[in-house]
Amino acid sequence: MIRERISNAWQMLMGNKGRSILTMLGIIVGIASVITVVSVGEGAKDAVLGQFDQVGASSLLLSVSSGQAADSDYLNIDDVEAVREQIPDLRFVSAEYQLIGRTDRYGDSTMVFITGIDQDWMRISNLTLTEGRQFSLPELDRSVPVMIMEEETAKRLYPGRSPVGETIEINLRGILMEAEVVGVGYSVVSQMTSFADMEMDRPMIVYIPLSTAIDFSGGEARFSRIIAMADSPDHLQATGEQMVNVLENRHGNQGENLYSVTETAQLLEQADMVASIFTNFIAIVAAISLLVGGIGVMNIMLVSVTERTREIGLRKALGATMNDIMWQFLFESSILTFVGGVLGIISGMLFSRVIGYYFGFAPIIVLQTVVIAVLFSTAIGLFFGLYPARKAAKLSPIDALRRE
Structure with missing residues (x-):
């Protein structure tokens, strides 16, 4: 039927x-x-x-509470060294120094998100290149004006061709920086921190040596983030608390809760x-x-x-x-x-x-x-x-x- x-x-x-x-x-x-x-x-x-998973289950991101912190509460390169020396459980420690500049391409002024990085940052972030090369140790140490572009940034600024070998001019607070593009790739940490800040619409991203970024800031850079990787995913919470204690003791702001630590697993969730x-x-x-x-x-x-x-x-x-x-x-x-x-x-x-x-x-x-x-x-x-x-x-x- x-x-x-x-x-x-x-x-x-x-x-x-x-x-x-x-x-x-x-x-x-x-x-x-x-x-x-x-x-x-x-x-x-x-x-x-x-x-995200490539960063590893033993990674930590320490951030400064920008809404409550005074200028003196922000981090400097000596803070990074203190954390590295006083917490032996950390394998890699690096500052993430961020600047915003502008570049003129095809008659338009385009915002560029600049991150100053060092050797530890590249290890933690698993910076993967699709073209060109990584920064050399002399370039990282001697403030050489070289640059690695995020893959999507390269496509937008140089559609249909490779930017490797090109020189790009960026305006940093009125100071012009000419940097040679030596590589194109992508970083897991840049995506991780964007999720942490809920910044879904981000400007174009480029990387320069941390020493170069500090020089173009007048030599007195202040950081809002420290990224670190521990030897083991065990006791990450205790390690994060140690990082906070070191920084609070150095800046004399104990109990003000100006520093927060986020584990990779929390960012994944x-x-x-x-x-x-x-x-x-x-x-x-x-x-x-x-x-x-x-x-x-x-x-x-x-x-x-x-x-x-x-x-x-x-x-x-x-x-x-x-x-x-x-x-x-x-x-x-x-x-x-x-x-x-x-x-x-x-x-x-x-x-x-x-x-x-x-x-x-x-x-x-x-x-x-x-x-x-x-x-x-x-x-x-x-x-x-x-x-x-x-x-x-x-x-x-x-x-x-x-x-x-």
Whole structure:
């Protein structure tokens, strides 16, 4: 019986292919949007968290509370050395010195986020190059004006060509710095600190030797962050407390809670939460389009009931029950949305692969999302097809046969 009803419903839909395809488009677009958003979101999250994981479970980020700290509470290079000397559990310790400058490219003044780095910073951050070379030890020690660009920054400032070997001019508080680009790459720590500060829209990022950054600041640089890597992930909390104690003793601000330490694991949880909330929100917005598609199904089914009034009357006169008529239309609406859902899933998978290829990561197809999409699209067909089906089932056979 069910197979016969499905066959009849399919034949009826194929009798008007154009209208059936147009009706399914709303469902296809809705399901494809949900699958694409979730797959791309999960893939991007996995790529970012994978890079975070490269920093290691034994990394720490110490930050100064900028809203409460006085100038004397900020950190200097002697603080970094004191932390390195007084806490033997730390393998690497480095300041993260940040400056903001501007560069003129193609007639536009562009903001550039400059980070002064040393050898320990490069080890902690797992600075990975895609072009060029790392800073040499003499360049790090002697304030040589050389630069490594973040990959995305290089693409924006030098579209279609490599910046390695080029000289770029940056305005730092009225002082012009000409630096040679020696490498292009990406750093995990830059992404980690952006999540820590919730800075989702960051300026372009470049790296210069810490000694160079200090020289261009007049030789008295103040830092807001120290990054460190311990020998072991055990007792990280105690190690972080030691870092805070060393700095509070040096600056005489004990008990003011001006320094906070964040572990990599905490940043991973924060990044995961932010990415999940964003992906789920966009998926919900995309799912709303499914309701629009469902309304389209209901409209077409109502038109179909009106067009097939005499057919309904004839079937009832030949013995068809109200349930027979109702299930006929319910099967038609459910088949429309089920097929639309399957095509939407296939389209979503293809779109997500294209987007992943373009942005350089692999989308993750979540089986649970696929199953829910199929069930939800079928449920939409049943829900929005119920009213037209009941309307068809309630038609009087005599009145139906009289209609032209």
